[in-house]
Amino acid sequence: MPPSKPKPSEIAAEAKRIWLPYIWKHYVKDPKTSYAYPDSSAIRVGADKRSRNRTRVAVLEGDPITHAMGWYQNAIRDPVYKHCKRIPVVNMANERRAGGDWESGLTAPEECFARRSNLVHALTMPWNAQLGRDENHYPIPQRGGIYCPEVFVFRGGPDMDYATFQEIEKLPVISVAPVRGPRLNEAGSSYSFEQEKELMKEKMRTVLRIAAYCDHKNLVIGAFGLGPIFRNPAREVAKMWRILLYEEEEFRGVFTDVVFAIDSNMVGPPAKTGVSDVDIFREELDPSTIFPTRYGWG
Helix, strand or coil: CCCCCCCHHHHHHHHHHHHHHHHHHHCCCCCECCEEECCHHHHCCCHHHCCCCCCEEEEEECCHHHHHHHHHHHHHCCHHHCCCCCCCEEEECCCCCCCCCCCCCCCCHHHHHHHCECHHHHHHCEEECCCCEECCCCCCCCCCEEEEEEEEEEECCHHHCCCEEEEEEEEEEEEECCCCCCCECCCCCCECCHHHHHHHHHHHHHHHHHHHHCCCCEEEECCCCCHHHHCCCHHHHHHHHHHHHHCCCCCCCCCCEEEEEECHHHHCCCCCCCCCHHHHHHHHCCHHHHCCCCCCCC
């Protein structure tokens, strides 16, 4: 009889009891573990961050955290990229508390991330040496986000039954809270209110601004705002990412490579149309869509 899968609540309890204190004692070197950006418009991307090169985009299936760590490990094996910075991943944050309901059985993206890393400590232990106290970044403002330079990961995700790693990995994390449960049309394919769509786009700008401000040229973005918790329409979200990266002057040429890693375990089954979220992203971010062929006369 095969062993039963570990319960998420048990994994969380073990992380809280054993792993978080161990990482805090042996791995965390700087007590300033996170930085808050309450309004991303204050850190708009300047012209000095842009290049003439087009940003390359890839859409992959699977866990964004695993992709970000694997991308970095592969890069540093190449002598050309041996000084590559670690690749940040975007965390779909709960706006009110770090890790959301990570100690329960909820299997949403941030909750799963928190059970396999010290994400909760990183988000809630930002020591301010000048003030001599901890700062509280919560609730995250509507147009704000949190940057953690180092989050230590010690387990695989639910698809790996939270198997522990032989070596603890680390990566930067950008935490922004997507729009939660916007009003949609009857088909669930578009926003009913332009204000909610624009707010979602502003949150996406926040992700890109924080990444650029912290000098990251590469980025892994998961199913930001998708799935049963946040319920933003996949095609609208994919289109907005395309517009931001390729049409808005602020972000044009800022990033070298952006990977969208869509974990089907987190976003649920395909919609009524039978098209999965990863297929929608591949359609909207296909080079032929981004750079359509135009024919002219003479």
